[in-house]
Amino acid sequence: MRLEPRLPTGPVxxxxxxxxxxxxxxxxxxxxxYRVLVVGSGLAGAAAAxxxxxxxxxxxxxxxxxxxxxxxxxxxxxxxxxxxNYQNDGDSVDRLFRxxxxxxxxxxxxxxCHRLAEISGSIIDQCVALGVxxxxxxxxxxxxxxxxxxxxxxxxxxxxxxxxxxxxxVVQALLRQVExxxxxxxxxxxxxxxxxxxxxxRGAICRHRLSGALETHTADAVLxxxxxxxNVFHRSTNAVRSNAxxxxxxxxxxxxxxNPCFTQIHPTCIPSGDPDQSKLTLMSESLRNDGRVWLPxxxxxxxxxxxxxxxxxxxxxxxLYPSYGNLVPRDVASRRARELCGAGHGVGPAGRSxxxxxxxxxxxxxxxxxxxxxxxxxxxxxxxxxxxPYREPMRxxxxxxxxxGGLWVDYHLMSTIxxxxxxxxxxxxxxxxxxxxxxxxxxxxxxxxxxxxxxxPAWLAEHPHPALPHHHPACRDAVEGVRQRIAxxxxxxxxxxxxxxxxxxxxxxxxxxxxxxxxxxxxSGLEGVAALRASFDQDLRLPDPETPLDPELERALQLEDxxxxxxxxxxxxxxxxxxxxxxxxxxxQSESGEALRRDAGFSHIAAWEWRSDGAPIRxxxxxxxxxISPTAxxxx
Amino acid sequence: xSSSSSLSLTLRIWRQRQDEPRGRFLDHHLTGLSxxxxxxxxxxxxxxxxxxxxxxxxxxxxxCREGICxxxxxxxxxxxxxxxxxxxxxQLYLREFSDGxxxxxxPWRARAFPPIQDLVVDRSALDRLLMAGxxxxxxxxxxxxxxxLPVGRDLAEQAFExxxxxxxxxxxxxxxxxxxxxxxxxxxxxxxxxPQGQPEASRRSRRMREQMxxxxxxxxxxxxxxxxxxxxxxxxxxISRMNHQAMA
Numbered sequence: 046m047r048l049e050p051r052l053p054t055g056p057v058x059x060x061x062x063x064x065x066x067x068x069x070x071x072x073x074x075x076x077x078x079y080r081v082l083v084v085g086s087g088l089a090g091a092a093a094a095x096x097x098x099x100x101x102x103x104x105x106x107x108x109x110x111x112x113x114x115x116x117x118x119x120x121x122x123x124x125x126x127x128x129x130n131y132q133n134d135g136d137s138v139d140r141l142f143r144x145x146x147x148x149x150x151x152x153x154x155x156x157x158c159h160r161l162a163e164i165s166g167s168i169i170d171q172c173v174a175l176g177v178x179x180x181x182x183x184x185x186x187x188x189x190x191x192x193x194x195x196x197x198x199x200x201x202x203x204x205x206x207x208x209x210x211x212x213x214x215v216v217q218a219l220l221r222q223v224e225x226x227x228x229x230x231x232x233x234x235x236x237x238x239x240x241x242x243x244x245x246x247r248g249a250i251c252r253h254r255l256s257g258a259l260e261t262h263t264a265d266a267v268l269x270x271x272x273x274x275x276n277v278f279h280r281s282t283n284a285v286r287s288n289a290x291x292x293x294x295x296x297x298x299x300x301x302x303x304n305p306c307f308t309q310i311h312p313t314c315i316p317s318g319d320p321d322q323s324k325l326t327l328m329s330e331s332l333r334n335d336g337r338v339w340l341p342x343x344x345x346x347x348x349x350x351x352x353x354x355x356x357x358x359x360x361x362x363x364x365l366y367p368s369y370g371n372l373v374p375r376d377v378a379s380r381r382a383r384e385l386c387g388a389g390h391g392v393g394p395a396g397r398s399x400x401x402x403x404x405x406x407x408x409x410x411x412x413x414x415x416x417x418x419x420x421x422x423x424x425x426x427x428x429x430x431x432x433x434p435y436r437e438p439m440r441x442x443x444x445x446x447x448x449x450g451g452l453w454v455d456y457h458l459m460s461t462i463x464x465x466x467x468x469x470x471x472x473x474x475x476x477x478x479x480x481x482x483x484x485x486x487x488x489x490x491x492x493x494x495x496x497x498x499x500x501x502p503a504w505l506a507e508h509p510h511p512a513l514p515h516h517h518p519a520c521r522d523a524v525e526g527v528r529q530r531i532a533x534x535x536x537x538x539x540x541x542x543x544x545x546x547x548x549x550x551x552x553x554x555x556x557x558x559x560x561x562x563x564x565x566x567x568x569s570g571l572e573g574v575a576a577l578r579a580s581f582d583q584d585l586r587l588p589d590p591e592t593p594l595d596p597e598l599e600r601a602l603q604l605e606d607x608x609x610x611x612x613x614x615x616x617x618x619x620x621x622x623x624x625x626x627x628x629x630x631x632x633x634q635s636e637s638g639e640a641l642r643r644d645a646g647f648s649h650i651a652a653w654e655w656r657s658d659g660a661p662i663r664x665x666x667x668x669x670x671x672x673i674s675p676t677a678x679x680x681x
Numbered sequence: 682x683s684s685s686s687s688l689s690l691t692l693r694i695w696r697q698r699q700d701e702p703r704g705r706f707l708d709h710h711l712t713g714l715s716x717x718x719x720x721x722x723x724x725x726x727x728x729x730x731x732x733x734x735x736x737x738x739x740x741x742x743x744x745c746r747e748g749i750c751x752x753x754x755x756x757x758x759x760x761x762x763x764x765x766x767x768x769x770x771x772q773l774y775l776r777e778f779s780d781g782x783x784x785x786x787x788p789w790r791a792r793a794f795p796p797i798q799d800l801v802v803d804r805s806a807l808d809r810l811l812m813a814g815x816x817x818x819x820x821x822x823x824x825x826x827x828x829x830l831p832v833g834r835d836l837a838e839q840a841f842e843x844x845x846x847x848x849x850x851x852x853x854x855x856x857x858x859x860x861x862x863x864x865x866x867x868x869x870x871x872x873x874x875x876p877q878g879q880p881e882a883s884r885r886s887r888r889m890r891e892q893m894x895x896x897x898x899x900x901x902x903x904x905x906x907x908x909x910x911x912x913x914x915x916x917x918x919x920i921s922r923m924n925h926q927a928m929a
Contacts, residue, residue: 096821111742112808114848115750131828167824174824176817176877178832178841185831203841209749210844217816224812232805255699255797284745318717321726326747425748428765428772429719494821542732544725591737592699594798 048301048652048666051455052156057672058139061160064456065499069506076101079505082248082264084236084291086113088208088486089469090270091215092493093501098222100498102505105262106219107234107251109286113216117272117284118489121208122329122422123192124200125172125486127165132189136197138162143673144195145484148374149449149477150626150642151675152304152650154668156456157475161484164491169201171494175214179203191372192330192482200483205329205422211486215493234260235599236291237527239267239298239465242519246465247510249291250523257593259527261520263513266464266501269295270493273448273470275308277607277614278559279551281445282314282327286599292452292471293606300460301652301664303453303473305610306618309480309627310560311446312378315429315439316398320548325444326429328401328422330482333371335406335415336439338362338378340399344389350400350438361385369680376479376627376640377680379443383560384638386442393440402438443560447485449476449627450617453652453666457500458492461652464508466501468492473650478626534601539584543600546585547607550577554611558618563631567619574612581608613653613661620663623647644675688714688780692727694739695787699798706785709739716776720763720784721746721753723775740799746771748912751847754854755800756787761851761910769849769912789850791859792897804850806896807864813892814885815868817877830876843870845913852907852915858899863907865889866923867915873926886927 053060071079079102083094086108098104110116128141141162146155169187173179179201180188189198203210222228233254240248240263248263274289275281296302313333315326339358346353361381363370371378382399385391392398407415412435416423423434430440451473458466458474469489476484513520557570587601624633624640625647633641649665656662689712697704709727718726721743728738744752753770757763763773778784786800794802832840844867852863869886872878878885901920908917 092821099820110744111752111804112848114808115744115752117745117750119751119847120745120747120749129827167822170824170827171819171821173827173830174817174819174877176840176844176872176875178837178844178871178875181832181834181837183834185833186828188834203844206749206841206845209847210841213844217811218821220808220812221816221818230808284750286744319715319722321715321718321722323719323722323725324746424767425772428748428768428774431774431776498821542729544729586732588732588735592798594699594740594801596740597732597738 046461046654046664048453048461048664049455050154050666051457052154053456057155057159060156061163068499068503071502071506073101077103079103080105080264081266081268081501082107082262083268083270084249085116085270085272085471086110086216086219087116087118087270087272087469088212088215088489089493090268091116091212091219092490093268093270093468093497094228095215095218095222096494096498097501098227100502102502104222104227105229105231105264107231107236107249107262109233109235109254111232113219113230114213116212117287118212118486119209120284121486122205122327123331124190124202124207124483125168125211125490126192126199126481126483127169127201127487128162128199129166129169131187132198134197136199140197141165141199144481145475146477146673147678148479148481150479150678151477151644151648151670152625152668153475153477155670155672159672160496161475161488161491164495165487168487168490168494172211172214175218177203177210177214190331190334195481202331205331205419208486211490236271237294237602238523239295239462240520240523241298241462242513242517244299245463245510247513247519250527252527255594257595259524261515261524263515263520265505265510266466268466268468268497268501269452269471270468271471273451274610275445275448277551277610278445278555279547280317280322280325282311282325285323288603289610290603290606293610295452295460295462295465297655298462299655300462300465300467301453301654302613303450303650303652304617305450305614305653306558306621307449307478307627308445309375309447309449310379310443312375312382312443313401313441314444315426316393316442318394326425327444327446328426328439328441330375332401332419332422335410335418336371336401336403337405338371338399338401340385340390340392350402359390366680373680374479374481376629379560380629382443398440398442400438401441403434404438407435445555445559447480449473449478449480453650457503458497459500459504464504466497468497478628531598534585534587534605535589537583537585537587539586541580541584542586543597543604546577546581547600547604550574550607550611553577554614558614561629561631562618564619567615570615571612574608574615578608581605616661617651617653621647621651642677648675686716688716688775688778690714690723690778691783693783693785694799696739696799697796714775716774718775719746719771720773720775721771740797740801742801743771748772749847751849754789754849754851756789756854758785761855762912766909767912767914789854791853793859793861794850794853804848806898807848807850807861809896810861810865810889810892811868814881814888815872817872818881819877832875836874840871840874843867843874843915843919846915847913849912851910851912853898855906855910856899857904857906858902860901861893861896861898862901862920862923863911863915863917865893866919869923869926870919886923890927
């Protein structure tokens with residue numbers, strides 16, 4: 046298989062504009078003949094569905110939520126970047142482009158990053174027009190703050206609920222199209238397979254979560270915007286029902302999976318306390334604008350934080366990275382936290398936390414100012430831990446957060462299955478090996494508002510297909526496949542609940558493929574996953590439900606996919622013999638413990654091809670840097 | 682975050698299968714619970730127990746478990762989202778309860794929210810309220826430069842406050858008339874306060890209020906229970922604002 050990224054040639058700066066002019070279009074009156082199926086209703090999915098419906102295409106949206114407003118984009122806290130130079134600090138499209146390429150540790154395509162930076166401004170315009178109540182200055186102009194990995198203030202925000210407000214903006218745009226009859230909204234649908242005909246994506250099979258019915262949905266193009274997969278770690282910052290099923294089933298149908306091992310570990314999360322705890326809650330990175338990270342200088346210091354005098358505190362990020370301080374990128378901050386906790390400096394249960402302290406900020410700015418900036422985060426922390434962060438430092442620890450890996454897509458966001466487009470966190474694009482703060486919302490909206498609405502119509506224009514009837518063998522076979530899979534899981538009749546195995550899988554994966562990875566750890570991780578797969582195949586307990594509502598079935602289906610995905614993540618991490626961004630291989634580090642990239646061997650995107658024999662094939666798409674020359678990332 | 686004590690709780694839960702016209706309360710006992718668990722994590726534990734015993738697990742809605750998606754919500758001892766104010770069910774931790782306590786869990790009950798199973802009800806009526814004009818009619822790609830339209834900080838803050846409604850339905854559940862006034866008033870205020878939402882403000886207000894009746898929500902009787910239970914503390918003055926604007 047040859048990967049064809051369809052990248053524009055010529056100068057980087059106006060490549061997207063040139064490509065847009067070349068893209069085929071469909072006359073307005075003809076658009077209603079085309080049907081587009083969108084899977085997922087988060088920022089990318091809702092935005093794409095609304096945009097395409099506004100253009101006149103017939104859109105159907107499948108979402109497993111009861112309302113599109115529940116999509117996990119709603120939980121993003123901190124903000125969204127845009128190159129607007131509103132703060133007169135010299136920001137520009139070029140600077141955002143450079144920060145994005147550099148922040149991704151040179152493992153993303155230059156052209157994609159540039160396009161993202163270019164589009165960023167229009168996203169803010171559009172969201173303001175949709176009624177997103179961004180923070181404002183007294184004079185009425187938009188306000189900005191700074192985020193990790195950047196030295197300018199380019200992050201637009203709505204208190205600590207930016208994702209919620211952006212999502213509501215695009216969901217309202219979507220509901221407007223539902224009302225207008227241009228979008229058919231299908232909630233409570235769990236997508237379990239892709240329908241492909243002659244290798245072209247033509248629809249999806251899903252299970253109605255309330256009736257249990259298996260449904261066939263056909264279309265002329267399929268847009269997958271189903272989010273990320275970091276719940277494979279069991280406890281992550283994702284919503285507990287976030288899953289990888291739709292994405293993984295597309296992979297098994299032939300969509301290559303790119304850079305699966307690149308999972309961002311977010312440094313500021315509320316650590317785990319109890320074995321039954323179901324998730325890890327993110328505390329926005331914006332807190333690091335005012336909060337100072339520290340640990341006791343002396344290992345094994347069990348005094349309460351107020352008992353540790355100033356001179357015995359180690360503000361280690363400020364000490365190690367004077368120019369970025371507490372705002373160093375996420376991978377760097379996470380690694381330092383893990384090392385110091387490993388060396389016995391950690392605080393809290395099992396010494397697995399660090400302090401994020403607001404004492405100085407409260408003294409400097411006053412409690413009112415801090416409350417206005419972060420009030421909802423402070424109360425969230427207080428509810429979960431029972432500790433008041435205005436009086437005591439927060440205790441935080443890194444947790445699996447955002448997945449930079451995902452289905453491989455070309456410049457048009459099309460996967461290796463023609464007609465299957467992948468948007469937002471479900472694809473691998475733009476972030477490289479790491480993600481800057483406030484860039485995920487930007488990518489989801491860029492994909493959904495502006496890129497897919499330009500490239501999907503071009504595909505439709507060039508590939509007219511006759512309608513695919515539901516009784517077609519391609520549809521019937523796909524439904525039958527899902528039916529047999531479910532029957533097979535029920536037939537195992539073992540003794541272990543899915544959640545049991547899932548907990549073990551998560552623990553194993555975080556240990557072997559988390560903040561830090563080594564060849565030996567990854568190999569033992571692979572053995573561990575194989576053993577868990579055997580337990581799953583032989584000993585799963587999936588009771589017959591009394592009613593169609595069956596979350597246990599959903600869990601079992603997801604776990605089966607997670608087991609295969611985890612194996613691929615481990616293989617990918619093992620094959621990438623270098624350290625870059627979120628992927629830190631212990632064998633490849635400098636004397637001072639910084640990540641060592643190996644551009645000569647690994648300046649490429651690794652894209653894995655599914656094989657039913659369990660031996661996936663690793664393909665490579667080489668990366669070329671024309672506008673920026675790769676340098677070592679340094680935040681010191 | 683760390684505690685050595687453990688709790689026992691009795692959960693009196695409304696059990697109603699999807700195919701049953703009526704449900705009933707059943708007592709479920711849990712022991713050895715850490716006070717650091719959330720109430721939903723205790724329900725997870727109960728469900729594992731029920732599955733292993735061959736019983737039907739309890740259905741409840743949940744997802745983000747950090748108080749923002751609006752999926753979760755049921756009555757705890759008669760109070761929507763429980764006794765603690767400004768909090769969703771998923772953010773209730775067992776340290777709020779005492780050892781040996783009995784908690785009664787029952788679903789939102791409102792004509793516009795048909796029951797699905799156990800603690801789960803159908804809240805799609807709230808989305809249909811939004812479809813009746815709860816948006817700004819601007820096509821994607823046709824927006825002016827963002828700073829062309831200044832919005833004062835205070836106004837933006839007020840719009841944000843109204844916009845922070847998560848659509849959980851607690852306001853409806855707490856209202857003796859099962860009115861959706863707070864939900865609608867919040868959306869109207871969010872969009873009317875901003876200049877972007879003003880051109881279609883009166884049309885939006887009329888249509889959303891009409892849709893409220895069509896969905897079977899009751900009328901507002903000014904009891905203000907809605908605001909008292911709202912996990913996002915949406916102020917009840919927004920309802921007065923809505924009524925005032927409607928009469929103007």
